[in-house]
Amino acid sequence: MHIILDTNIIRQDWRQNSKPFKRLIDYSVKTWSPIVLPEIVMIEIGRLYEREVVKVFSNFRNAFNDLLKLTKNQPVQSLEVPEYGIARIEYEQYLKRRLGQFELIQISPRTDALPDIITRWSENRKPFNLENDAFRDAIIWSSIVDFAKKHAWGPIIFISSNVYDFANSSQDDLHSDLKNEVDMLGLKVKFFKSIVQFNEVYVDHMDFLNEHWLKENIDWDLLNTGVLEGVSGIHCGFYFEYFGRIFTKDFEGNLNYDVVEAAYDGTASTFAADWHGDDEYYVWMNLGGIVVIDYLIDDEVVIRLKAYFHTEVSIEIKGRRIVKYEANYYEENSGLALYVFPD
Numbered sequence: 001m002h003i004i005l006d007t008n009i010i011r012q013d014w015r016q017n018s019k020p021f022k023r024l025i026d027y028s029v030k031t032w033s034p035i036v037l038p039e040i041v042m043i044e045i046g047r048l049y050e051r052e053v054v055k056v057f058s059n060f061r062n063a064f065n066d067l068l069k070l071t072k073n074q075p076v077q078s079l080e081v082p083e084y085g086i087a088r089i090e091y092e093q094y095l096k097r098r099l100g101q102f103e104l105i106q107i108s109p110r111t112d113a114l115p116d117i118i119t120r121w122s123e124n125r126k127p128f129n130l131e132n133d134a135f136r137d138a139i140i141w142s143s144i145v146d147f148a149k150k151h152a153w154g155p156i157i158f159i160s161s162n163v164y165d166f167a168n169s170s171q172d173d174l175h176s177d178l179k180n181e182v183d184m185l186g187l188k189v190k191f192f193k194s195i196v197q198f199n200e201v202y203v204d205h206m207d208f209l210n211e212h213w214l215k216e217n218i219d220w221d222l223l224n225t226g227v228l229e230g231v232s233g234i235h236c237g238f239y240f241e242y243f244g245r246i247f248t249k250d251f252e253g254n255l256n257y258d259v260v261e262a263a264y265d266g267t268a269s270t271f272a273a274d275w276h277g278d279d280e281y282y283v284w285m286n287l288g289g290i291v292v293i294d295y296l297i298d299d300e301v302v303i304r305l306k307a308y309f310h311t312e313v314s315i316e317i318k319g320r321r322i323v324k325y326e327a328n329y330y331e332e333n334s335g336l337a338l339y340v341f342p343d
Contacts, residue, residue: 003034030271148188231309285312307336313327
């Protein structure tokens with residue numbers, strides 16, 4: 001899933017501190033769903049933010065002088081004026097960090113998009129209408145369609161409070177002009193008029209799924225029954241590299257190893273969830289634990305070391321119960337943390 005935001009959504013909550021916005025960002029991280037901003041939205045947000053800072057400062061200065069007049073003090077001729085351009089740059093940097101806690105993607109319109117937009121305007125197709133030229137909205141829509149073509153597996157979510165130009169009469173999906181367009185192209189684009197509406201469909205039912213729930217509901221004893229065999233299959237290069245980091249990479253003797261103990265540490269801090277509908281979820285996790293290794297030097301001396309390991313584990317959830325586990329100790333997904341285990 002990719003979640004595209006319109007300017008009006010960000011303007012409603014400049015710092016994204018409302019509960020609905022926080023939950024949207026949490027969902028983005030939890031499901032590995034990038035947030036997407038069309039280039040024109042990013043430019044517009046910066047311009048509008050700067051204008052808002054100018055307006056608020058002007059109102060503050062006037063109100064402060066009115067207060068001084070009421071208290072018989074002389075009005076202040078000048079207050080320290082903010083550097084509006086710097087404030088805009090700082091805000092844009094903040095916004096990118098805030099929305100990019102998983103990933104933020106900025107999309108530019110095609111350089112050859114103008115003829116298509118002019119044709120849409122001449123045919124009075126949405127987002128154009130007889131009362132509003134809506135070239136800005138047409139550029140956004142063109143960018144969305146182009147982006148959806150590159151991510152045809154979908155879905156592409158578009159959240160905008162501009163229901164007049166983008167939504168159908170019931171305001172729960174795209175306008176028929178736009179809906180027909182994406183359907184003909186085989187694209188999965190879904191419209192929401194607000195973050196709250198989006199949360200009601202995608203976020204609310206997933207609130208339970210977090211690190212604490214996983215920690216409490218995973219059957220760690222069951223996973224640990226197969227962990228020793230799985231960790232023993234991690235590529236030998238990790239084990240030799242780990243030994244070399246502790247002692248010396250110039251070791252010239254015969255070196256073998258046995259994995260003698262392994263167990264998960266009971267935490268699930270890295271995971272991604274996917275909703276399959278009907279209260280069914282698929283969750284991918286990167287789990288870790290501690291492995292104990294006996295290194296056999298020249299088949300005579302045994303050195304016992306501990307290391308951290310990590311591997312991929314997937315689970316299926318139905319009715320808020322974990323019904324299936326799959327631990328994958330594939331070389332590309334498993335290994336040892338090569339920093340030295342503390343004594």
